[in-house]
Amino acid sequence: MKRTARITSRKKLAMLNTVIFTTFLFFMGILFFIYPKSTVSDFEKRKLCAFPIFSMDSLLHGQYIDSIDLYAADNFPFREQLVEFSFNMKEWRGIRNDEIAFYNATDIKKQDAPPVNLNNGDSIKDTTATSDSLVGPPGEEVNNLFIYEGRAMEIFGGNCNMAQSYARTINKYQAELQGKVQIYDIAVPSSIEYNAPAHYAKQYSTEKKNIDCVYGALDPAIKGVDAHGEIGAHRNENIYFRTDHHWTGLGAYYAYRAYCKSAGLTPLELNQMEHKQKTGYLGSLYWLTRDARLKEHPDTVEYWKIPGTYKTTVNNKGIDKALRGAIYAEGASGANGYGVFLGGDYPFMKIESEVKNGKKAVLVKNSYGNPFATYLPYHYETVFVIDYRYYTGSLLNLIETEKVTDLIFLNGVFSINTSWHIMMIGIVMNGVGKKTQSSTGKDTIKPKKDSIIGKKSDSIKPSVDGIKD
Amino acid sequence: MVFSSLIFLYIFLPLNLALYYITKKANFRNLILTLFSFVFYAWGEPVWILLLLFSSTVDWLNALYVAKHRGTKKAKTGIVISVIFNIGLLVAFKYSGFIYENINALFGTHLEIPSFTLPIGISFYTFQSLSYVIDVYRGEVVAQKNIMKFYMFVSLYHQLVAGPIVRYQHIMHEIDNRKFNIKDISSGIHRFCIGLFKKVCIANVAAEFVAKYMDGDIDALTTGEAWFGVIMFSTQIYFDFSGYSDMAIGLGKMFGFHYHENFNYPYTANSATDFWRRWHISLGTFFRDYIYIPLGGNKKWQIRNLFVVWFLTGLWHGASWNFIFWGLYFGILIYIEKIFLMKILNKVRPLAHLYLIFIAIIGWALFYFTDFSRLQHFLSIMFGAHSNGFWSIQLGLALQENVFWLIIAFVLCLPVYKWANKRFKKMLTRDNFNWMWMLSTVFNFAMLLLSTAMLAGKSYNPFIYYRF
Numbered sequence: 053m054k055r056t057a058r059i060t061s062r063k064k065l066a067m068l069n070t071v072i073f074t075t076f077l078f079f080m081g082i083l084f085f086i087y088p089k090s091t092v093s094d095f096e097k098r099k100l101c102a103f104p105i106f107s108m109d110s111l112l113h114g115q116y117i118d119s120i121d122l123y124a125a126d127n128f129p130f131r132e133q134l135v136e137f138s139f140n141m142k143e144w145r146g147i148r149n150d151e152i153a154f155y156n157a158t159d160i161k162k163q164d165a166p167p168v169n170l171n172n173g174d175s176i177k178d179t180t181a182t183s184d185s186l187v188g189p190p191g192e193e194v195n196n197l198f199i200y201e202g203r204a205m206e207i208f209g210g211n212c213n214m215a216q217s218y219a220r221t222i223n224k225y226q227a228e229l230q231g232k233v234q235i236y237d238i239a240v241p242s243s244i245e246y247n248a249p250a251h252y253a254k255q256y257s258t259e260k261k262n263i264d265c266v267y268g269a270l271d272p273a274i275k276g277v278d279a280h281g282e283i284g285a286h287r288n289e290n291i292y293f294r295t296d297h298h299w300t301g302l303g304a305y306y307a308y309r310a311y312c313k314s315a316g317l318t319p320l321e322l323n324q325m326e327h328k329q330k331t332g333y334l335g336s337l338y339w340l341t342r343d344a345r346l347k348e349h350p351d352t353v354e355y356w357k358i359p360g361t362y363k364t365t366v367n368n369k370g371i372d373k374a375l376r377g378a379i380y381a382e383g384a385s386g387a388n389g390y391g392v393f394l395g396g397d398y399p400f401m402k403i404e405s406e407v408k409n410g411k412k413a414v415l416v417k418n419s420y421g422n423p424f425a426t427y428l429p430y431h432y433e434t435v436f437v438i439d440y441r442y443y444t445g446s447l448l449n450l451i452e453t454e455k456v457t458d459l460i461f462l463n464g465v466f467s468i469n470t471s472w473h474i475m476m477i478g479i480v481m482n483g484v485g486k487k488t489q490s491s492t493g494k495d496t497i498k499p500k501k502d503s504i505i506g507k508k509s510d511s512i513k514p515s516v517d518g519i520k521d
Numbered sequence: 522m523v524f525s526s527l528i529f530l531y532i533f534l535p536l537n538l539a540l541y542y543i544t545k546k547a548n549f550r551n552l553i554l555t556l557f558s559f560v561f562y563a564w565g566e567p568v569w570i571l572l573l574l575f576s577s578t579v580d581w582l583n584a585l586y587v588a589k590h591r592g593t594k595k596a597k598t599g600i601v602i603s604v605i606f607n608i609g610l611l612v613a614f615k616y617s618g619f620i621y622e623n624i625n626a627l628f629g630t631h632l633e634i635p636s637f638t639l640p641i642g643i644s645f646y647t648f649q650s651l652s653y654v655i656d657v658y659r660g661e662v663v664a665q666k667n668i669m670k671f672y673m674f675v676s677l678y679h680q681l682v683a684g685p686i687v688r689y690q691h692i693m694h695e696i697d698n699r700k701f702n703i704k705d706i707s708s709g710i711h712r713f714c715i716g717l718f719k720k721v722c723i724a725n726v727a728a729e730f731v732a733k734y735m736d737g738d739i740d741a742l743t744t745g746e747a748w749f750g751v752i753m754f755s756t757q758i759y760f761d762f763s764g765y766s767d768m769a770i771g772l773g774k775m776f777g778f779h780y781h782e783n784f785n786y787p788y789t790a791n792s793a794t795d796f797w798r799r800w801h802i803s804l805g806t807f808f809r810d811y812i813y814i815p816l817g818g819n820k821k822w823q824i825r826n827l828f829v830v831w832f833l834t835g836l837w838h839g840a841s842w843n844f845i846f847w848g849l850y851f852g853i854l855i856y857i858e859k860i861f862l863m864k865i866l867n868k869v870r871p872l873a874h875l876y877l878i879f880i881a882i883i884g885w886a887l888f889y890f891t892d893f894s895r896l897q898h899f900l901s902i903m904f905g906a907h908s909n910g911f912w913s914i915q916l917g918l919a920l921q922e923n924v925f926w927l928i929i930a931f932v933l934c935l936p937v938y939k940w941a942n943k944r945f946k947k948m949l950t951r952d953n954f955n956w957m958w959m960l961s962t963v964f965n966f967a968m969l970l971l972s973t974a975m976l977a978g979k980s981y982n983p984f985i986y987y988r989f
Contacts, residue, residue: 061954061955062704062958063703063704065707065955065958065959065962066703066704066706066707066708067703067707068959068962069707069710069711069958069961069962069965070703070706070707070710072962072966073710073714073962073965073966073969074535074538076966076969077530077531077534077535077538078535078539080531081531081532081535081536084531084532111567112567112568114565114566114567117564117565117567120528121526121528122980124526124527124528124532125526125527125976125977125979125980126980128527128531128977131977131980134973134974134977134978135974135977135978135980137974137978138974138975138977138978139978141971141974141975141978144925145726145922145923145924145925145926146920146921146922146923146924146925146926146927147921147922147924147925148922149918149921149922152914152918153918153922154914154915154918154919156733
């Protein structure tokens, strides 16, 4: 009697198990179709995959279905929460070391889906710094990371040959512009140079040596600015972000002082400027690793506003019209905190001051140069800020037509040691297009770099990895 | 399609279950399963479905022919045709590149190497249909007259892509007579969730370490890192493959099929011989029944037979020399064990176990590297012939930060589940019966949720204007 009762019960329980399991699968499946879809991910700063457009060819070659897989993965209900949960699960795998952690580039480097760069200042309403949405930031390269006491640092592995090759590229400018402008080169060390503890020294190579390689190979007429020494003298201040791969406004300020020393200018003192800050900033290195040790110590973005009034215009990629810009995009917030400096990366930016001293500077930079650029307009009649990654015009033309007096190259050591960056700095000398570039930076010719950086790796394809069938 | 994908879990599977159980008609259910299997197969490479259909049609016809002429020479001809046809397909689609490469290397020719992608599951389904035709010839099974049913047998998506190699005779009865059994479905779900967990939460995590320590630049590896890397690969391949088999068996049960076990805790083996009785059982028994024994087995030409079987076992795993060496490596070890080593191993069990773990790990290094110079380099690092040292800070951190996961992974290589299941049944009383079983439902659900989160996490693809 009892035995029969138990068997019925076992059947009921099996039914319960089956019903719960299948209902859940169904429920999520239906939700997938009706759940509101968003087009971008706030977490990942990228466009989510859209549903693919059908073509017989793409179906037969499997791309259509691969794209559906990507679409499903990107648009799964509660995806952002699930992703967050899976990151938290990582912490359960073992005992966290509060002092130190390593991230291998291969672990964090994923370029499976077409990315979009959302990270630009939000103060300029009618434009974005990234109109070519399917092209990732150029030269993007993830390095091995090192987290020490809540601070993320990229592990430097450059070599002298590469540094010298960078220097030779700058020397070409000197050869072309001999006697017309004074050229400066500012090689900026990265966080690990000052913040890694000595007992982990074996893990990275020193940047000082690499910077010496650059300066040693520069044409003697070019002035190499000792940013390394000046920043190093303030190593205990907030000169690098803990959660981002950039330096801070203060770090850039010390490089600016070093520049003034080389250029014979009197630098602004910090107390001559209006000091402002934004708290709670989590930068790129946090978003890449989602490491809790970083989240626990968010950064503060500090900036110092130079005195005076300035007229700023920018040209965006592929847009002819010059738009109003700003030295400080004070609306930049959240993960875009660094965008406060210049409002992000524009191919061409022109800042005019009230000073009429006839001095005009061109700053050739990538995003590392943004905070540095904010101090320069105080000393010049006009400052042109050129992002060599996006600008398609000719620097030589610009220098000639605008009668530029100072040409400044500013680069972080990682770019100095990346051949793509060296190549782009070389290319921007004469520009990309055949068309002569006007000083407004107009261009209609598509930059060549798209073909270099538009490369995408294969789509995510989960597989029975172990079985080589 | 793969089981460990959100599309499969939350769209394909529930839809398949619903349409399948909507009716009680056996023919309709078979049709649904076959159609879903076709979609499953065509999901990745739509073109290869034609090859699958072509190959199974030929084998189906061939089996009918063989059955009709059994006992005559014609039946033998049918068998020869079937063997040539199936092996021919395998050679053409899986090994032609390899053969051309070797001819080019050997004779200095410049034959153009064919460059098509490997049809998924071809090694599995050609073996399945070949074994079917042989079984018909041997009179062990009756030839299937209905081609749709035969298509279903070959294309059943549960095992089509990655095994186990299901023989017709194992499921022929169930093709026509599957019974609705809720306990089976429930235990199938349980088994599926276990497999999913093994694949997503263990194998995929181990794969991250494999990528870190075995892919890319191995010059700077320390000895400890190399060992950790290859141990992680051993973990990955076991959980990947056995997890997949668990999912296949579980899915089978959900639809009324009972497939044979494919793994039996291989890392608890005490010898290479024992290992191969526990690892990919359906492949081992296939080679035993269709090659080793017909060749003469232990009785005639044993060394030759062993060589042939292990050469083929290696080659079956991939079109590259390292797989062949890996197969022969086990062949030689098994032979040595046969002549004398087994007697010694039987006397020193704990040592025998260490011996097996050691040879299995070295075997996996051989299996992993298709490039011999890399293999050589890697082995030299494993055995200390380098100046990179033994340990690294990163390795210590990796162990510390994954210590619980590592313990779980290693413990799950042991028959703990068997043990826990026994304990579970012993602990059941009338009072706790209900909630103990509900606990198992919660357990399933937890595994499903963890795996879902991990799968969603895999698509995390940050793009933070990283390099400036």
